[in-house]
Amino acid sequence: MTMQITRLRVEQLRRFRAPLELTGFTPGLNILAGPNEAGKSTLVRAIRAAFFERHKSSMVDDLKPWDEGSGAAPRVEIDFVLAGQPHHLVKSFLGKKRCVLAIGARQLEGAEAEDHLAQLFGYAYSPKGASKTEHQGIPGLLWVEQGSGQELDVRHAREHLHDALHGQGEAASALAATGGDALLERLRKDRAELLTGTGKPTGEHKQAIDAVAQHQADIAALDAQIAQYRDQVDRLDQLRRAHAADSSQRPWEALEHDLARARALQTTLDASARQLGEDRQRLADLVRTRELLGQRLAAFGQQEDDLARRQAALNQAETAAQAADAATSQAQAAAAAAQAQAQAAQEQAQAAQQQALRDSLQQQLAQAQADATSASQALQRAQAAHAELAKQRAQAAALPAITPRQLQQLRTLVQAREQAALRHQAVATRLAWQLPPGQDLRLDAQPLQDQGELLLTAPALLHLPGGGALRITPGGQDLAALARADQQASHQLQQAMAALGLADLAEAEARLAACSAAQGAVQLAEQALAIVAPQGLDALHTACTQVQARIHTADAALARLPTARQDVMPAAQAAAADQSAQQALAIAREALAKAQALQAAAGSRRDAARAEWQAAQARLAAPERATQQEAAQQQLLQAQAEHQALYARVAQTAASLQSARPDIVAQDIARLARSIEQLRASHQQRHEQILVLHSALQQAGAQGLEEQRAALDGELQRALRRQHELQRRAAALDLLCERLQARRQATLARLQAPLAQRLQHYLPLLLPGASVQIDEQLAPALLTRPRSTGAAESGAVQALSFGAREQLGLISRFAYADLLQQAGRPTLLILDDALVHSDSERLGHMKRVLFDAAQRHQVLLFTCHPSLWRDMGVPVRTLDGAAA
Numbered sequence: 008m009t010m011q012i013t014r015l016r017v018e019q020l021r022r023f024r025a026p027l028e029l030t031g032f033t034p035g036l037n038i039l040a041g042p043n044e045a046g047k048s049t050l051v052r053a054i055r056a057a058f059f060e061r062h063k064s065s066m067v068d069d070l071k072p073w074d075e076g077s078g079a080a081p082r083v084e085i086d087f088v089l090a091g092q093p094h095h096l097v098k099s100f101l102g103k104k105r106c107v108l109a110i111g112a113r114q115l116e117g118a119e120a121e122d123h124l125a126q127l128f129g130y131a132y133s134p135k136g137a138s139k140t141e142h143q144g145i146p147g148l149l150w151v152e153q154g155s156g157q158e159l160d161v162r163h164a165r166e167h168l169h170d171a172l173h174g175q176g177e178a179a180s181a182l183a184a185t186g187g188d189a190l191l192e193r194l195r196k197d198r199a200e201l202l203t204g205t206g207k208p209t210g211e212h213k214q215a216i217d218a219v220a221q222h223q224a225d226i227a228a229l230d231a232q233i234a235q236y237r238d239q240v241d242r243l244d245q246l247r248r249a250h251a252a253d254s255s256q257r258p259w260e261a262l263e264h265d266l267a268r269a270r271a272l273q274t275t276l277d278a279s280a281r282q283l284g285e286d287r288q289r290l291a292d293l294v295r296t297r298e299l300l301g302q303r304l305a306a307f308g309q310q311e312d313d314l315a316r317r318q319a320a321l322n323q324a325e326t327a328a329q330a331a332d333a334a335t336s337q338a339q340a341a342a343a344a345a346q347a348q349a350q351a352a353q354e355q356a357q358a359a360q361q362q363a364l365r366d367s368l369q370q371q372l373a374q375a376q377a378d379a380t381s382a383s384q385a386l387q388r389a390q391a392a393h394a395e396l397a398k399q400r401a402q403a404a405a406l407p408a409i410t411p412r413q414l415q416q417l418r419t420l421v422q423a424r425e426q427a428a429l430r431h432q433a434v435a436t437r438l439a440w441q442l443p444p445g446q447d448l449r450l451d452a453q454p455l456q457d458q459g460e461l462l463l464t465a466p467a468l469l470h471l472p473g474g475g476a477l478r479i480t481p482g483g484q485d486l487a488a489l490a491r492a493d494q495q496a497s498h499q500l501q502q503a504m505a506a507l508g509l510a511d512l513a514e515a516e517a518r519l520a521a522c523s524a525a526q527g528a529v530q531l532a533e534q535a536l537a538i539v540a541p542q543g544l545d546a547l548h549t550a551c552t553q554v555q556a557r558i559h560t561a562d563a564a565l566a567r568l569p570t571a572r573q574d575v576m577p578a579a580q581a582a583a584a585d586q587s588a589q590q591a592l593a594i595a596r597e598a599l600a601k602a603q604a605l606q607a608a609a610g611s612r613r614d615a616a617r618a619e620w621q622a623a624q625a626r627l628a629a630p631e632r633a634t635q636q637e638a639a640q641q642q643l644l645q646a647q648a649e650h651q652a653l654y655a656r657v658a659q660t661a662a663s664l665q666s667a668r669p670d671i672v673a674q675d676i677a678r679l680a681r682s683i684e685q686l687r688a689s690h691q692q693r694h695e696q697i698l699v700l701h702s703a704l705q706q707a708g709a710q711g712l713e714e715q716r717a718a719l720d721g722e723l724q725r726a727l728r729r730q731h732e733l734q735r736r737a738a739a740l741d742l743l744c745e746r747l748q749a750r751r752q753a754t755l756a757r758l759q760a761p762l763a764q765r766l767q768h769y770l771p772l773l774l775p776g777a778s779v780q781i782d783e784q785l786a787p788a789l790l791t792r793p794r795s796t797g798a799a800e801s802g803a804v805q806a807l808s809f810g811a812r813e814q815l816g817l818i819s820r821f822a823y824a825d826l827l828q829q830a831g832r833p834t835l836l837i838l839d840d841a842l843v844h845s846d847s848e849r850l851g852h853m854k855r856v857l858f859d860a861a862q863r864h865q866v867l868l869f870t871c872h873p874s875l876w877r878d879m880g881v882p883v884r885t886l887d888g889a890a891a
Contacts, residue, residue: 009034010833011865014086019079021049024072027886036861038883040873045886047869048153051839057083057098058124058146059138062106062117066137070100078102089127089833096124128833145827149820150837157812159819161786194744201737212737215730222723229716236704243700250693259686266679269672276669283660286653293650300643307636314627317620324613331602331609338595338602345588345595352581352588359581365568372561379554386547389540396532403525409507409518417515420503424496430489435462436481446472464490765822772859773814773852779804787819810844814853817841821860828863836866843872854879 016028023046029039041047052070060067070081080102087094095109108120115123125131130144140147140160148161201212208216440448441458448455449470463481470476509515540547576584626632763781770777777792791801804815817838824834842853858879860866870876873883 009091009828010087010089010835012085012087012835012867014084015050015054016082016084017050017053018082019072019075020053020070020081020083021072022046023049024075029884029886032865032867033881034865036858036866036868036879036881038868038870038873038876038879038881039886040870040876040883041886043871045871047871047886048839050886051150051152051837051869053081053083054085054837055138055143055146055150056081056100057085057096058128059130059132059143060100061121061132062098062100062104064100064137067100096120145823145832146835149824149835151817151820151839151841153839156816156838156841157809159786159812159816161823194740194747198737198740198744201733202741206741208737212730212733215726215733218726219723219730222719222726226716226719226723229719233713233716239700239704243697243704246693246697246700250690250697253686253690253693259683262679262683262686266676266683269675269679272667273669273672273676276664276667276672279660279664279667280669283657283664286657286660290650290653290657293646293653296646297643297650300639300646303639304636304643307632307639311627314620314623317616317623321613321616321620324609324616328606328609328613331606335599335602335606338599342592342595342599345592349585349588349592352585355576356581356585359576361568365565368561368564368568372558372565375554375557375561379551379558382547382551382554385539386544386551389536389544389547392532392536392539393544396529396536399525399528399532403522403529406522406525407508407518409515409522411519413507414515414519417500417503417507417509417512420496420500421512424493424500427489427493427496430492435464436479437461438463438479448472761826762822765825766819768825769818769821769856769859772856773818773849779815787815790815810842810846810849813842813844814849817853818856821856821864824860824864834864836860836864837869838866839869840871841868850875 011034012032014028014030014032016026017023018026022044027046029050039047039050056067056070067081071079072081080099082097082099082103085096087096092111095107097105097107099105106117106120108115108123121132128144128146130146131142133139133142141162200210201208203209207213437460438450439458439460440455442448442456444457450461451467463479466478466480468476468478504510504515507515509518762785763779766779766781766787770779774790774792777790779787779791780789782788787804789801790804790807791799794800804812807815820836824836828834842850845853854876857866857868868876873885876883
């Protein structure tokens with residue numbers, strides 16, 4: 008069905024307070040351009056509000072003009088032709104709520120008109136609040152808002168697309184549409200109550216299976232308890248017979264006699280082992296004693312050799328000490344000479360510093376005197392500039408004051424008076440006359456002769472020559488109001504002039520010019536003062552005072568200096584000589600310190616060597632030395648004899664212990680003790696087990712295990728019947744969902760074929776060789792296109808870039824529009840700032856696509872880039888109607 012908007016008019020809607028009307032829309036492509044904030048999106052919002060919003064809705068405050076009160080009444084008028092029949096839609100909101108739809112000679116109003124449009128175009132109204140995406144149906148799919156071209160949500164228009172693709176009332180279409188979704192979803196929900204997605208039992212079905220398993224487990228547990236009861240009866244008989252045998256035979260008593268003999272043997276072996284340890288310890292002590300006595304006899308022989316070494320060391324230390332004394336004397340003489348030279352160089356450097364200070368103070372004094380002259384001259388110039396500034400300020404203050412704002416107010420009042428006078432004259436009655444000679448008329452008391460012209464601004468009486476009169480009342484009822492406005496404007500102007508003491512506007516402008524000239528002179532004087540005294544007169548006075556203080560300080564410093572010497576060296580030369588002398592003194596002092604340290608060290612070594620020689624000589628001359636040497640020899644012979652005897656006894660005792668095997672005896676003791684303990688514990692444990700089994704068998708006999716098993720078997724049979732019932736229901740639902748899904752897929756395939764055909768009509772213009780698959784929602788899902796190597800690549804449409812998704816989204820909308828048109832549905836495409844994210848090459852391809860779609864549909868393209876669309880074969884219109 009062909010649809011064409013021919014006229015659009017908005018008023019009191021967002022930025023369009025005054026009416027804006029656009030006409031001359033063509034059946035195909037219409038391009039409307041304008042910069043940002045020009046109102047393009049406002050017009051798109053107006054079209055959407057005219058169709059999607061109820062005229063009585065209170066949720067459309069965004070349509071009001073900015074900063075507008077509650078009385079605003081946004082209004083939209085749209086003229087369109089549908090199937091050759093003209094339609095005129097008028098809708099206003101908020102302050103004046105109204106909706107009128109004229110279809111030829113037929114007229115619908117209010118909700119009836121809105122419902123007719125919703126049924127005709129394929130959308131619905133929100134039951135509460137503003138319109139939402141889920142209510143906007145086909146127009147919501149084809150009317151692309153700014154920045155949303157890449158978003159393609161077909162869910163809310165799918166019902167209408169199904170009707171267009173398959174016709175109303177067909178079962179296959181209902182199965183593939185939302186009704187089919189609801190039926191399949193309900194069956195899947197029923198199936199999900201019994202089976203998971205992978206076919207595993209869940210919910211009541213799983214509970215029935217778990218109940219069967221639980222009953223089977225409970226019966227198995229009872230069977231195990233019954234078998235255990237029987238085993239326990241047999242076990243109790245075995246334990247009683249074994250316990251009676253142990254009580255009569257008492258097998259642990261024979262083992263206790265063997266344990267006592269083994270412990271007695273272990274006591275004897277422990278005594279022999281302790282004696283062997285003591286003998287071995289004494290044997291080790293004798294070995295150490297022999298070693299010490301041998302070392303002591305060797306030390307007596309080394310004392311004589313040590314005396315000779317000490318004598319040679321003493322001689323060497325005395326020679327070194329004598330050499331150190333001589334070196335120290337030489338270093339002391341060199342240090343004294345360096346001290347005298349450093350003292351003389353230091354005095355010369357001090358004299359040079361005083362002379363340099365005297366020269367510096369004289370230079371400072373000369374500079375301060377020159378600065379004093381400059382400061383005095385600057386102060387005189389600043390005082391003159393200050394006097395000139397005071398003079399200009401006095402002259403400016405003497406002029407009558409007027410500001411540019413006051414002059415602008417006077418100009419506004421003059422314009423207001425002139426406009427009021429013009430309005431007054433515009434509504435006045437123009438009286439023109441042309442009389443023959445000798446004839447006259449009288450207007451009130453004024454005679455009229457010959458020819459002339461008057462503007463009547465008040466009622467007047469025209470007296471006729473033969474008697475009678477004509478009353479002329481000019482301007483109708485507004486004349487008095489215009490006269491009052493004229494008088495009021497004149498009165499306001501006179502009051503403003505009188506308040507400023509002015510005669511007319513020219514005098515005001517002359518006064519403002521004089522004030523501006525006086526202010527300019529003041530500013531020039533201020534700049535002149537700022538140049539000569541940037542910090543003010545006080546700063547110049549302070550500078551003069553500071554310069555005089557510097558002169559006084561320099562004079563005082565020169566007076567305190569001593570009389571200058573005649574043989575003063577230059578300061579740099581004196582400083583270098585002083586530094587050289589100080590370095591030489593430091594080197595001499597360092598050499599003296601090293602020589603003194605060497606001298607002290609050599610003396611210490613000499614004293615130590617003399618002390619060690621004296622000690623060695625004293626040790627050789629000691630009278631007890633020979634006696635100690637002989638005693639050590641006798642002790643060594645006794646220790647050797649005792650060592651031989653003790654060694655033989657240790658060997659005999661060790662051999663005897665080895666043959667007796669104390670470790671085996673200890674193992675026998677541990678083995679027999681554990682055996683006795685185990686026999687007694689087994690006897691006691693068997694007695695306790697008999698008691699426990701006897702009590703358990705008494706309790707089990709009172710539980711009625713056989714009766715419990717029979718009751719559980721009945722519950723198991725009932726649970727098995729419920730499990731089989733739910734299994735049959737789950738299998739039936741599973742089969743029904745599978746069959747419905749297969750039928751639905753086949754139906755969707757038939758519905759997708761014409762849409763895929765239309766998409767393939769446009770897609771090669773953008774991506775040659777590409778193809779696209781359509782999902783269950785009738786939206787493009789998978790794109791396949793050839794690569795540069797010749798192979799094909801496939802990927803999800805949602806994984807494409809922003810610009811590519813926007814391009815495919817527009818192509819899809821063109822395909823939907825083609826199918827809707829073929830099904831007799833009205834189509835209109837609105838694109839608000841579309842394709843702004845496309846590169847130049849892709850934009851060129853999309854222009855071909857857009858131009859082709861415009862051959863079948865009316866397209867309204869709003870853009871802020873008019874230069875990009877001048878090659879579309881249609882004029883690019885601005886919002887004021889001019890061509891861009």
